[in-house]
Amino acid sequence: MSRDAGEKENPGTQERLKEAAQSLLTWYREHHRDLPWRCSKDPYKIWISEIMLQQTRVDTVLEYYPRFITLFPDIHTLARASEEQVLTSWKGLGYYNRARNAHQAARIIADRYGGAFPEDLQAIQALPGIGAYTAGAILSIAFGKAVPAIDGNVLRFIARLLLLQDARGSSALHRKVDQAVGGMIPDHQAADFTQALMEMGALVCIPGHPRCETCPVNTLCLACAHQMQSELPVKKERKKANPQMRYWVMAFVKENQILMEYREEETLLGHLWGLPMILIREGLDLVQEAKAHFGLDIEAGPVLGTFIHQFTHRSWRMEVVSCSLRQSGPISSSLQWRHFDELPQMAIPTAFQKIMPLLTAGDAADQGSRRS
Numbered sequence: 004m005s006r007d008a009g010e011k012e013n014p015g016t017q018e019r020l021k022e023a024a025q026s027l028l029t030w031y032r033e034h035h036r037d038l039p040w041r042c043s044k045d046p047y048k049i050w051i052s053e054i055m056l057q058q059t060r061v062d063t064v065l066e067y068y069p070r071f072i073t074l075f076p077d078i079h080t081l082a083r084a085s086e087e088q089v090l091t092s093w094k095g096l097g098y099y100n101r102a103r104n105a106h107q108a109a110r111i112i113a114d115r116y117g118g119a120f121p122e123d124l125q126a127i128q129a130l131p132g133i134g135a136y137t138a139g140a141i142l143s144i145a146f147g148k149a150v151p152a153i154d155g156n157v158l159r160f161i162a163r164l165l166l167l168q169d170a171r172g173s174s175a176l177h178r179k180v181d182q183a184v185g186g187m188i189p190d191h192q193a194a195d196f197t198q199a200l201m202e203m204g205a206l207v208c209i210p211g212h213p214r215c216e217t218c219p220v221n222t223l224c225l226a227c228a229h230q231m232q233s234e235l236p237v238k239k240e241r242k243k244a245n246p247q248m249r250y251w252v253m254a255f256v257k258e259n260q261i262l263m264e265y266r267e268e269e270t271l272l273g274h275l276w277g278l279p280m281i282l283i284r285e286g287l288d289l290v291q292e293a294k295a296h297f298g299l300d301i302e303a304g305p306v307l308g309t310f311i312h313q314f315t316h317r318s319w320r321m322e323v324v325s326c327s328l329r330q331s332g333p334i335s336s337s338l339q340w341r342h343f344d345e346l347p348q349m350a351i352p353t354a355f356q357k358i359m360p361l362l363t364a365g366d367a368a369d370q371g372s373r374r375s
């Protein structure tokens with residue numbers, strides 16, 4: 004096929020989209036999941052759910068969302084909270100910039116708009132951490148405005164419905180899908196329609212092998228008619244594998260305390276607590292590097308374990324080395340001894356959380372204690 008079936012010349016496209024929109028609404032009202040953020044039209048709650056759902060599965064968000072909303076039930080409460088409180092409540096969800104941006108945005112809404120969520124697209128998109136998709140989701144779901152919310156699920160569904168063959172991630176595909184969805188939104192039903200599209204992409208028109216036999220628009224779907232469901236959206240060229248960085252992670256443990264580092268703002272996982280770590284490069288020595296980076300005079304013991312943590316664009320291979328201090332004087336202000344009991348209250352990202360059981364278990368703690 005040389006031309007997208009979704010091009011303007013196709014006389015059936017508008018009718019197809021309108022009919023599909025009605026079928027989607029009927030299906031959504033019967034089959035949607037009861038998710039806690041769907042019980043509310045409060046833009047704050049819808050915003051928080053959308054931020055949490057970015058790059059995160061619904062099952063995971065269901066564990067965190069109710070607790071976050073209980074701790075911070077409205078914009079003013081979130082705006083007044085300290086960054087430490089917000090990050091601690093986010094602990095385990097990952098992508099901590101989402102939490103920092105939400106916190107900053109809440110402060111802006113409280114200061115600039117008296118705590119009322121703005122209803123203007125440009126004003127919403129000017130807030131930290133809110134892009135076109137999240138702004139569209141808030142405006143349509145909370146305020147009932149006919150603004151498209153296009154994410155990967157919606158792109159996939161519309162690309163298949165209209166047999167769009169532009170590459171995934173291309174501006175051409177995004178533009179066509181945006182135009183199609185903008186023309187589909189039924190009057191006064193934007194909230195249900197946006198959620199119907201999201202639900203369709205999550206439950207039926209899934210990646211790989213979609214569930215076409217149960218799809219409410221299967222008689223309208225061009226990809227289904229041409230047996231091309233699994234080929235759309237068209238893949239981009241494969242990117243190179245993510246680079247892996249190797250680190251020594253220094254484990255100093257004594258008397259049920261552990262030496263923690265408050266990470267610098269400009270580093271990955273900045274403004275969070277971790278274990279002091281040093282990039283491994285050929286020819287470097289841990290003892291010398293500990294002196295150069297942290298001003299620490301240390302003795303390095305055995306490697307206790309190796310952990311891999313995967314980020315979006317890179318991974319860390321962390322070799323956890325049992326270490327002890329040879330100095331008794333003051334240490335860098337970014338390093339602090341913390342009792343094991345304090346760790347659950349600290350904003351420690353998953354990359355370091357996964358190491359903690361190794362260090363707080365009896366043997367490791369005792370071993371560290373003897374070494375120090």
Ligand code: SF4
Pocket residue numbers: 160163164207208209213214215216218219220221222224225226227232
């Ligand atoms: S028929 Fe299949 S490919 Fe087409 S929209 Fe439905 S689930 Fe997706």
